[in-house]
Amino acid sequence: MFSFSEENYLKAIFHLEKRYSGGVSTNALAEEMDTKASSITDMVRKLSEKGLVNYKKYQGVRLSQSGRKTAVEVIRKHRLWEAFLVEKLNFSWDEVHEVAEQLEHIRSEKLIDELDRLLGYPKHDPHGDPIPDSEGNLRTSNRVLLSELEKGDAGICVGVRDSSSEFLRYLDKNEIALGKEIKVLTKENFDNSMFIKVGGRELSISQSISSNLFIKIFEK
Secondary structure (H helix, E strand, O other): OOOHHHHHHHHHHHHHHOOOOOOEOHHHHHHHHOOOHHHHHHHHHHHHHOOOEEEEOOOEEEEOHHHHHHHHHHHHHHHHHHHHHHHHHOOOOOOHHHHHHHHOOOOOHHHHHHHHHHOOOOOEOOOOOEOOOOOOOOOOOOOEEHHHOOOOOEEEEEEEOOOOHHHHHHHHHOOOOOOOEEEEEEEOOOOOOEEEEEOOEEEEEOHHHHOOEEEEEOOO
16 A cells, blocks of 8 residues: 555656656656655655665666556556546546546545446547556557658647646647647758648647657558
8 A cells, every 4th residue: 555645656757767768867757746856865765665666876766566567557547537537527638637636546446447347448548548457458559759750741649748738728729639630741940840730720830749749650
């Protein structure tokens, strides 16, 4: 049994490990958790003592096998609750993250399994992220960031990297949604901004937008 704070740290480390090939630095973790480096050091020490992370000075922190298992369990609950809120309670996709942050700490395994069954065992949450199954298996998908595409490339929007309400409202305003076809019309070398076509609309987007949209590219 772990505290809510410990579960939040494990989840954050899990997500950060995808961005860093080596260990996750305490500075990166402090930025992710929006807290002081000293607080990070104390928590990493506690997690290490419980066998949830492995930490080496100058090499950063990585989840142990048990730490990863716990992180995936929390992520599974979070994403299932997001799916439930959208599908059954008519929340919009920009409203669910903060609510799911609270619900993800519910301990009942039976409740989560029944929630999964009620929803028909969904493969993805409302933001396009894969939902781990009851065994902790996390599906991988062939997707890239829109920012990695070049002029003439096209594909389907399949996920978002930033699930903040501000970003999702921006997407709604510009009619960018999961399942929409996106084509890169031009890409500026100076700042990597793009002129894209979404459905029947054309618009200019910054790199901060394109680096937060996941695309499944059409085969050429």
